[in-house]
Amino acid sequence: MSASTSPNAPSSLKGGIDGDEYTVTPEMIAAFERDGYVHIPGVLTEAEMAEVEEPMMRFIKGEVLPEGKDLCDMSGAVDRTPDEYTVFNAMLPRRYLPSMQGNVFERRAASIARQLTRGKDMSIDYDQLLAKRPGSPDSIFAWHQDLAYWPPLEKDPATATCWLAIDDSNVANGCMRFLPGSNKESTLRKHAPVRISKGRMDEESSHALATTLSPADEAAVRTVEIKRGDITVHDQRVVHGSGPNNSEGWRRAYVLAFRTKEMVEEERRLGFSHSHNDEFNWDAFHAWQEKSDAE
Numbered sequence: 001m002s003a004s005t006s007p008n009a010p011s012s013l014k015g016g017i018d019g020d021e022y023t024v025t026p027e028m029i030a031a032f033e034r035d036g037y038v039h040i041p042g043v044l045t046e047a048e049m050a051e052v053e054e055p056m057m058r059f060i061k062g063e064v065l066p067e068g069k070d071l072c073d074m075s076g077a078v079d080r081t082p083d084e085y086t087v088f089n090a091m092l093p094r095r096y097l098p099s100m101q102g103n104v105f106e107r108r109a110a111s112i113a114r115q116l117t118r119g120k121d122m123s124i125d126y127d128q129l130l131a132k133r134p135g136s137p138d139s140i141f142a143w144h145q146d147l148a149y150w151p152p153l154e155k156d157p158a159t160a161t162c163w164l165a166i167d168d169s170n171v172a173n174g175c176m177r178f179l180p181g182s183n184k185e186s187t188l189r190k191h192a193p194v195r196i197s198k199g200r201m202d203e204e205s206s207h208a209l210a211t212t213l214s215p216a217d218e219a220a221v222r223t224v225e226i227k228r229g230d231i232t233v234h235d236q237r238v239v240h241g242s243g244p245n246n247s248e249g250w251r252r253a254y255v256l257a258f259r260t261k262e263m264v265e266e267e268r269r270l271g272f273s274h275s276h277n278d279e280f281n282w283d284a285f286h287a288w289q290e291k292s293d294a295e
């Protein structure tokens with residue numbers, strides 16, 4: 001075991017890499033349940049990072065091309081070519097590059113998702129590569145709750161979304177930020193499609209959704225700076241987003257979302273795969289939005 005995380009904890013409570021697994025500490029589980037997210041350091045070693053960085057670069061260079069809307073700009077812009085995207089988003093990389101399946105991040109994140117949900121049967125629901133272009137003031141990932149993107153199905157909704165930093169992630173390059181405790185709110189906040197005003201783009205909406213924060217929320221926000229190889233894990237309800245990349249380098253992240261096996265099976269049965277090309281995706285969202293607007 002390596003990468004101990006709680007220097008003050010008795011050694012039996014220290015977390016860290018243990019082969020294909022990563023042992024999380026009780027404090028990490030408590031933080032995840034309380035705040036809706038947790039920072040877990042040292043999940044991949046520098047030697048292991050190549051196994052995930054190399055395939056990611058094949059997507060960024062355009063050597064692997066996701067179909068249709070699975071390659072998009074999550075800044076909200078809809079009039080750009082991939083070499084102009086400021087929040088470059090490749091959905092479902094393990095579908096488009098099957099050699100990624102079973103990689104070291106998948107294996108370790110699976111053990112983390114299981115422990116953070118106290119032993120639930122968790123499966124990979126989707127994966128995603130997100131890269132913010134250097135010096136891009138609009139590379140903002142709008143505030144949202146992940147559940148707002150997904151159909152409200154009657155199965156155990158537990159989710160552990162593991163966000164791996166490929167580059168050190170900090171305020172300058174647009175690290176993740178969370179509103180701790182928002183995961184405990186009884187109802188989902190209202191979301192609307194993001195529109196960036198630029199040329200003809202106003203008329204169209206992008207895949208991205210946004211909710212707004214009150215001044216009290218703004219004061220409570222935590223920006224979470226993490227190192228390459230660290231992850232944050234968030235649940236399905238915590239409000240989160242990220243600021244622009246004002247640095248000279250890319251801010252790259254590899255996201256693996258685990259949901260309960262029963263939920264993933266139900267989503268697939270209904271034709272929802274988290275592909276942005278899914279018909280079900282938008283139909284379900286609009287129906288649900290209309291229903292909640294009427295309430």
Ligand SMILES: O=C(O)CCC(=O)C(=O)O
Pocket residue numbers: 130141146161163174175176240241242253255
């Ligand atoms: O990478 C980002 O900035 C945002 C990612 C995100 O919102 C998510 O993985 O749910």
